[in-house]
Amino acid sequence: MRSIDLNADLGEGFGRWTLGADEALLDIVTSANVACGFHAGDPSTMHRICAAAVERSVAIGAQVGYRDLAGFGRRRIDYDPDDLRDDILYQIGALEAFSRVAGGRVGYVKPHGALYNTAAVDDVQAGAVVAALNAYGGNLPLLCQPGSVVARLATAAGLPVVAEGFADRGYQADGTLMPRSAAGAVLHEPDEVVARTVRMATDGEVETGTGQVVAVPVASICVHGDTAGAVQLAARVRAGLLAAGLLVEPFVRTRPSPAGSAGGGPDRRR
Template sequence: MMTVDLNSDLGESFGPWPMGDDVAMLDIVTSANIACGFHAGDPAGILKVLRAAAARGVVVGAHVGYRDLVGFGRRNMDPSSEELVGDTIYQIGALQGLAKAAGTTVRYVKPHGALYNTISNDARQAGDVIAAIKAVDPSLILMALAGAPIVKQARAAGLTVVCEAFADRAYNADGSLVSRRAPGAVIHDPDQVAERMLRLATEGRITTIDGDDIELEAQTICVHGDTPTAVALAQRLREAFTGRGIRLAAFAEVKDGAARG
């Protein structure tokens, strides 16, 4: 049976300012990328989401980002290697401590926003994030943009990499994501999202914003938790997959099962 992982970015509320519906998303997704306090999230809120994920058996990962609360981690930055390695280690370590208190374990790392996009092609910053992950725990899985150079770079460095596609984002012909500043960058129609992701899961292809088809290797699919239609999109996507006989399971658990088998 074909298996697909659904992930979402959660734990991004800050104090009295809510961001998305984490509890509803945790009832739908199989993996949760939890903010680590640099681009969003506060310790009490992060701990609450981790406990909710643990209660539902949802696998959690560290959603590390630039030190950019004001810009929600979506502004391009150029930290030194020393800074980026330290910041990444700090965020993973903080989430590991909170996860232990919540009765769960950090299984993977997914960079956020501008950091995610930058390291997809910037070998220096990618190397810093890779080095930080290896320094903390080389068994942590890196979630990276499908088709990006960082996938090969991280695998060559000895990390396990899971390739990610985005259900609610438009793609360029080179496999990169269309800038959020461009019209049509974010897709809000649940039926359109479901149709695109079913085709990706079964054929390994997706239609770009220009109408061309490209091939993508993806083991996990992200629905952003901070969009107004996030829960409806995720629910529609889950229904579409199960309706086609596609099993939903966390990629970390699937890899563990394969290793044990």
């Protein structure tokens, strides 16, 4: 039976400000992209999400972003590549601490927001992402768009790469996501979202806003946790995938590493 991972961005509150229904989504998704405190998230939230994910056997991923709480990481920042590399390492390490306390591990890394979109097309920032993963140990899978610059550089560096599609986002003809400012960039109609998701998971393709069909061979599907009705939509997406005959499961199984080892490592299922 073919399998597919279902992921969501979680832990994106900060202090007294909350965003999304994290626990409810953790009952639906199979991988949690946990904000690491730069674009969103704080230590207590990271601790809580990691514990809840381990309890539900949900894989934990470091959702790394720009140092931009005010802009929620959705504004491009031109970094010195060494500074960006170190910021990413810092975020992975912070989440790893809370994952270990909860009895799990960070199983993969996914860039967030503007970093995700920039690394998809920009060699410098994509190189910084790859450099951070290499420095950490080179065994954490990178969750990113298929065909992106960062996917190409990571593959060339020998890093595991997992291709990701988006259930509720509009696509452009080149396979990149539509800017959030554009009409049709975020989709809300459940039947449309479910149909697009099943098509991506089974046929590896998606229809753009202009009617073109674009190849998107994916192993993981993202449902956003900060959109209206996110929990209900995620539940519909999961039910649609199961009805299509797919097994919905994490693409990694994390385990604690032996004491004293650096970087650890996930049990990769693909």
